[in-house]
Amino acid sequence: MEQSGTSSLLQGAVQELASGVVSALRSGDHARAAAPAVADVEAEGLTLAAVRVLGADALLPGTLLHATPLPGELAVFRKAVEAYPPGPGAAPAVVWSHWAMRRTLRRLDPGHADGPDGEPDAAWLEGATWQVLTHQLAVLAALALPGEDCAVARAAGQRPVDVARGFVRAVRRRDWRQAAGAGRWLTLLEGVPQTLGLENGLDFVELMGGQDPLVALQVGAARMARAGAFV
Missing domain, CATH: 1.10.10 (Arc Repressor Mutant, subunit A)
Known part of the structure; x- marks a missing residue:
């Protein structure tokens, strides 16, 4: 039951984050896509998980509109990249999704990103x-x-x-x-x-x-x- 409740919370967080991205794309205001501020550790974990599920699209307005996201938005995205690396034996789609997030981070926040990674196997x-x-x-x-x-x-x-x-x-x-x-x-x-x-x-x-x-x-x-x- 607790697992089901956690899953529902995550789905809701993903939907909320995606809604912010959609609003930003429609308005041209990339700042509206920023992940919401978190009040505690549990909320932060949920936010980071939602960003990881949405992947590189969490910063899509910054990519398509050629605008630098807000520092707080980049910080949340960076934490999500660091918190959820692909584990051993991860599915190829998971590996590629993480690679896409790292590439996005290098593009939009080069001062706080690792060097270029080689592409995963396709x-x-x-x-x-x-x-x-x-x-x-x-x-x-x-x-x-x-x-x-x-x-x-x-x-x-x-x-x-x-x-x-x-x-x-x-x-x-x-x-x-x-x-x-x-x-x-x-x-x-x-x-x-x-x-x-x-x-x-x-x-x-x-x-x-x-x-x-x-x-x-x-x-x-x-x-x-x-x-x-x-x-």
Whole structure:
């Protein structure tokens, strides 16, 4: 029961943090995405865990809007990176998510970040079915950034048709989070079939799942990429 309550609290914290990111993206005010101030150790732990779940997207406004986050926001993000390193045998997606956070920290707070890290192994994506590929890319949607290059992005770029198939499948299954994450990748890929109707697809995903801030975040990032608002 206690574990279930903790899980609910974390889910609520993640939703609140994602809502702040969405507000910041829509308003252009990166400061509104800052993690809330914490009053005690327990609250701080919950906040750090929420930042770790959201990953590099916790600082997405700073990345897309080319604005330096507030010092307190960077401090919370940095603590989350330090508090939750991937353990031995961690899943590839967990390793990549942590790598993305470290890369974001180096970009936005170079004075308090370690030196560059080599990319993790992305071999697990080679030969993955289109269903598995789409699922993994949706989990790692924080890596879908305009002009950014990494092994995961290259793997996605080699299979735009498969990602499009995964997007359609997610929509049909009403898996709005996966559809939004796949759609965010598709906005950056060349060779996406015109018949997909991605713009209308994103409209539909936003309509059906946009009350979920995690969906709204991914759709918002996709729209900014399509509009070139990050330049």
